[in-house]
Amino acid sequence: MTGILAGLRIVEGSAFIAAPLGGMTLAQLGADVIRFDDIKGGLDSDRWPVTKDGKSIYWAGLNKGKRSIAVDLRNPKGRELLSALIAAPGEGGGIFTTNMPARGWLSYEELSKKRADLIALNIVGDRHGTANVDYTVNAITGFPMVTGAVGQQGPVNAVAPPWDLATAYAGAMAILAAERHRRMTGKGQRIVLPLQDMALAATSALGYLGEAVVNQVDRPRYGNEIFGTFGRDFRTKDGRWAMICIFSDRHVDALAEAGGFKEAFARIEKEQGVDLKTDAGRWTARAALIAVIEPWVAKLTGDEVSAKLKKAGALWAPYLTFRELANDRDAVHDNPMFTVLDQPGIGRYPVAATPLQFGALPREAPKVAPLLGQHTDEILSGILGLSGTEIGKLHDEKVVAGPR
Amino acid sequence: MTGILAGLRIVEGSAFIAAPLGGMTLAQLGADVIRFDDIKGGLDSDRWPVTKDGKSIYWAGLNKGKRSIAVDLRNPKGRELLSALIAAPGEGGGIFTTNMPARGWLSYEELSKKRADLIALNIVGDRHGTANVDYTVNAITGFPMVTGAVGQQGPVNAVAPPWDLATAYAGAMAILAAERHRRMTGKGQRIVLPLQDMALAATSALGYLGEAVVNQVDRPRYGNEIFGTFGRDFRTKDGRWAMICIFSDRHVDALAEAGGFKEAFARIEKEQGVDLKTDAGRWTARAALIAVIEPWVAKLTGDEVSAKLKKAGALWAPYLTFRELANDRDAVHDNPMFTVLDQPGIGRYPVAATPLQFGALPREAPKVAPLLGQHTDEILSGILGLSGTEIGKLHDEKVVAGPR
Numbered sequence: 001m002t003g004i005l006a007g008l009r010i011v012e013g014s015a016f017i018a019a020p021l022g023g024m025t026l027a028q029l030g031a032d033v034i035r036f037d038d039i040k041g042g043l044d045s046d047r048w049p050v051t052k053d054g055k056s057i058y059w060a061g062l063n064k065g066k067r068s069i070a071v072d073l074r075n076p077k078g079r080e081l082l083s084a085l086i087a088a089p090g091e092g093g094g095i096f097t098t099n100m101p102a103r104g105w106l107s108y109e110e111l112s113k114k115r116a117d118l119i120a121l122n123i124v125g126d127r128h129g130t131a132n133v134d135y136t137v138n139a140i141t142g143f144p145m146v147t148g149a150v151g152q153q154g155p156v157n158a159v160a161p162p163w164d165l166a167t168a169y170a171g172a173m174a175i176l177a178a179e180r181h182r183r184m185t186g187k188g189q190r191i192v193l194p195l196q197d198m199a200l201a202a203t204s205a206l207g208y209l210g211e212a213v214v215n216q217v218d219r220p221r222y223g224n225e226i227f228g229t230f231g232r233d234f235r236t237k238d239g240r241w242a243m244i245c246i247f248s249d250r251h252v253d254a255l256a257e258a259g260g261f262k263e264a265f266a267r268i269e270k271e272q273g274v275d276l277k278t279d280a281g282r283w284t285a286r287a288a289l290i291a292v293i294e295p296w297v298a299k300l301t302g303d304e305v306s307a308k309l310k311k312a313g314a315l316w317a318p319y320l321t322f323r324e325l326a327n328d329r330d331a332v333h334d335n336p337m338f339t340v341l342d343q344p345g346i347g348r349y350p351v352a353a354t355p356l357q358f359g360a361l362p363r364e365a366p367k368v369a370p371l372l373g374q375h376t377d378e379i380l381s382g383i384l385g386l387s388g389t390e391i392g393k394l395h396d397e398k399v400v401a402g403p404r
Numbered sequence: 405m406t407g408i409l410a411g412l413r414i415v416e417g418s419a420f421i422a423a424p425l426g427g428m429t430l431a432q433l434g435a436d437v438i439r440f441d442d443i444k445g446g447l448d449s450d451r452w453p454v455t456k457d458g459k460s461i462y463w464a465g466l467n468k469g470k471r472s473i474a475v476d477l478r479n480p481k482g483r484e485l486l487s488a489l490i491a492a493p494g495e496g497g498g499i500f501t502t503n504m505p506a507r508g509w510l511s512y513e514e515l516s517k518k519r520a521d522l523i524a525l526n527i528v529g530d531r532h533g534t535a536n537v538d539y540t541v542n543a544i545t546g547f548p549m550v551t552g553a554v555g556q557q558g559p560v561n562a563v564a565p566p567w568d569l570a571t572a573y574a575g576a577m578a579i580l581a582a583e584r585h586r587r588m589t590g591k592g593q594r595i596v597l598p599l600q601d602m603a604l605a606a607t608s609a610l611g612y613l614g615e616a617v618v619n620q621v622d623r624p625r626y627g628n629e630i631f632g633t634f635g636r637d638f639r640t641k642d643g644r645w646a647m648i649c650i651f652s653d654r655h656v657d658a659l660a661e662a663g664g665f666k667e668a669f670a671r672i673e674k675e676q677g678v679d680l681k682t683d684a685g686r687w688t689a690r691a692a693l694i695a696v697i698e699p700w701v702a703k704l705t706g707d708e709v710s711a712k713l714k715k716a717g718a719l720w721a722p723y724l725t726f727r728e729l730a731n732d733r734d735a736v737h738d739n740p741m742f743t744v745l746d747q748p749g750i751g752r753y754p755v756a757a758t759p760l761q762f763g764a765l766p767r768e769a770p771k772v773a774p775l776l777g778q779h780t781d782e783i784l785s786g787i788l789g790l791s792g793t794e795i796g797k798l799h800d801e802k803v804v805a806g807p808r
């Protein structure tokens with residue numbers, strides 16, 4: 001462990017995205033993150049996408065660099081082992097993160113009896129404790145009703161789960177905030193993070209509630225356009241797509257240069273009485289801008305558009321599919337964040353390390369995800385100090401399990 | 405300041421979403437976050453949505469609870485003041501976060517001459533330093549090509565910006581990680597976080613690159629369905645929409661109870677030879693499940709569907725528009741996270757505090773966003789120790805400005 005969080009130990013009882021990704025984020029910064037699961041595997045152990053043999057590529061993606069201990073969660077002895085593990089000493093230990101129901105033996109009340117300065121992060125569905133997932137939380141935020149093409153009926157769901165992602169990273173941050181507090185005061189605490197509140201707070205931060213209340217409007221669908229400035233998808237001659245945006249003066253000039261639009265832009269400014277160097281001007285004149293840019297893109301191949309926009313320093317990007325991304329040289333193969341790993345049971349593919357580059361330390365290469373129970377014995381012996389005989393007995397009694 | 409991060413001071417040079425939201429996240433936890441802007445306002449000072457008077461609701465949403473100092477960024481004296489502010493002493497001071505070009509006087513090299521243990525977070529577009537925004541980064545992730553209805557041609561952009569959100573919270577976490585490191589070693593450092601790498605790392609974590617490489621497929625569009633388990637939008641008799649999901653055994657039983665589907669589900673299991681209590685079984689039989697659930701929802705009003713699903717404990721949510729959300733009692737008005745604030749120049753609307761509930765301290769109520777330059781004088785005097793005469797001179801010379 002040589003990362004920025006070396007010395008921190010976090011025990012994680014989790015499933016799906018938010019909690020495992022939060023834990024993995026800390027693991028990729030050098031924390032010792034131990035995920036425990038039932039000996040039969042967690043709720044997400046077989047989650048899709050899977051290989052043709054049914055191995056979960058999903059699980060592998062969200063649990064990289066963690067250690068895994070497999071315990072019979074219904075067995076009181078198994079529960080006792082995990083409680084002891086969660087409360088185990090060490091300056092950076094005594095941190096528990098979970099999105100499982102934190103009741104009974106997993107409640108803060110019970111666990112903190114074993115370690116008074118325990119830090120626990122409980123990710124819950126909403127503030128009432130009702131189950132929620134990114135999809136249900138997203139439904140109430142309002143975003144699905146403004147996503148998708150103009151004229152579309154009904155909701156359009158997000159595929160990249162914004163609220164799981166936000167909860168993962170905000171949860172990881174919260175653990176570090178509580179650990180800072182513990183260093184300063186010696187005190188532990190329980191932190192509650194409701195997935196629904198995370199989504200609502202972000203929706204509030206992004207101005208949507210303010211707009212709805214103050215302007216008394218429901219923002220309509222604007223398709224792929226960027227509300228309040230300029231940006232849209234454009235189709236090339238060879239059927240590729242490019243996202244072209246303007247966020248600043250510099251982007252106006254760059255786009256004008258790339259497409260030879262200087263005179264056309266001046267004409268638009270004159271005809272529409274707007275200044276394209278303002279957000280409001282671009283937004284007002286967007287149809288005229290599209291009328292100039294669209295035919296230009298449509299006459300060029302994707303490669304030609306790319307060369308011109310890149311050379312001029314425009315704000316743009318090509319749209320890729322996942323396979324195109326996986327094969328992309330700049331984004332993946334030449335990107336030092338990625339390493340091709342051989343994930344046992346799954347295969348070789350590029351895997352990302354943390355996107356954070358800390359100047360004080362080199363970035364740690366990504367690690368594979370563990371097999372279920374891969375570290376059961378080393379954790380029982382190394383952290384809980386059990387003897388080989390004791391560990392053997394726990395296996396015999398099926399209280400714990402090694403890798404399947 | 406009574407939040408969990410009391411004592412921490414962060415100087416922020418930022419615009420748009422990722423950096424301001426990262427700073428606000430820390431401010432809402434009690435850090436003293438000082439945003440500096442040019443006396444004419446930042447790139448995002450007028451960004452839409454705006455009120456009918458052109459005041460930015462967007463800016464207000466992303467800068468709540470910060471202090472604002474307005475300085476002429478082209479004036480060497482102004483730059484000197486800001487350098488001094490960034491490097492100002494204090495145990496929790498000397499932290500700088502920016503997504504502006506961190507070159508010249510704003511480079512880590514220059515700033516750290518004034519304070520050797522400076523921590524700086526530089527959010528950049530990509531690892532080459534090229535400008536990027538959520539929209540351009542999202543284009544290459546692959547997600548727009550699988551978002552939207554089955555049969556849709558071309559990309560569908562996200563409206564809630566997943567990568568800005570991820571970058572904001574991961575950036576806030578990174579500052580706390582570096583501050584921990586400084587406490588332990590006395591050393592500061594520069595942290596670089598490329599927006600594009602953030603998006604690519606998350607796409608990797610979610611399994612999309614692994615799936616593309618190992619299974620050699622481009623996942624098709626599945627509309628609003630949840631890939632690999634069960635979930636979809638359904639339309640009610642009165643034109644409302646509900647997202648209904650199954651992620652666990654319990655949700656199968658709850659949905660069966662809500663709709664009286666017990667026999668229908670048993671028939672589906674028999675006819676299709678699947679187990680609905682597995683992800684694979686639900687995914688395989690999804691058309692049959694939809695054929696049972698869709699007509700049931702279509703015969704009921706939104707209120708009736710809601711009552712039945714809620715009573716049975718199903719995993720579901722209604723789709724709301726932003727205005728409906730703003731008026732929702734449970735999500736907003738009865739939610740202790742929200743407070744109705746009067747944002748100067750904009751008006752009264754519900755504003756969210758942090759979604760994080762730290763057991764050691766009560767949650768701080770949200771605060772309004774500052775006016776541009778609202779705290780110029782108190783910062784110059786309180787942190788930099790300038791006299792009233794010196795401050796007056798800086799105003800006279802137009803090096804700094806107060807609120808407009």
